[in-house]
Amino acid sequence: MNESFALPPPVTAYVDGMNHGSIDEIAAGFASDAWVNDEHTEYVGIGAIRAWLAGAVNAHVRVDVHRVRTNSPAHVIVDGEIDGTFPRDGLPEHIVLTHYFSLDGGKISQLIILLNEVNR
Numbered sequence: 001m002n003e004s005f006a007l008p009p010p011v012t013a014y015v016d017g018m019n020h021g022s023i024d025e026i027a028a029g030f031a032s033d034a035w036v037n038d039e040h041t042e043y044v045g046i047g048a049i050r051a052w053l054a055g056a057v058n059a060h061v062r063v064d065v066h067r068v069r070t071n072s073p074a075h076v077i078v079d080g081e082i083d084g085t086f087p088r089d090g091l092p093e094h095i096v097l098t099h100y101f102s103l104d105g106g107k108i109s110q111l112i113i114l115l116n117e118v119n120r
Contacts (some may be wrong), residue, residue: 030106
């Protein structure tokens with residue numbers, strides 16, 4: 001697993017767009033038939049993804065990347081501390097989510113976001 005991997009452009013657009021609050025910047029990195037799974041809910045297609053992004057942008061979600069890993073150019077794992085104005089009931093003080101990106105044709109085809117407990 002490579003941990004000194006530069007973020008591919010669509011993943012950079014996702015992180016930067018979240019931090020800028022730009023739905024258009026983020027959505028441009030997704031394939032039209034992409035899907036996202038966040039909080040155990042699937043969003044399929046760019047319309048549903050844009051609606052999901054609107055909720056994240058309205059909650060002022062920000063991502064501070066802690067670690068990037070990959071085992072191929074098509075799969076990128078980003079651990080990022082999340083902050084924003086969303087409900088924090090039952091969440092740890094420092095929320096680090098793992099983003100599992102799959103890329104195809106220079107676009108994000110799949111994104112799974114999990115609050116993981118890491119065992120090493």
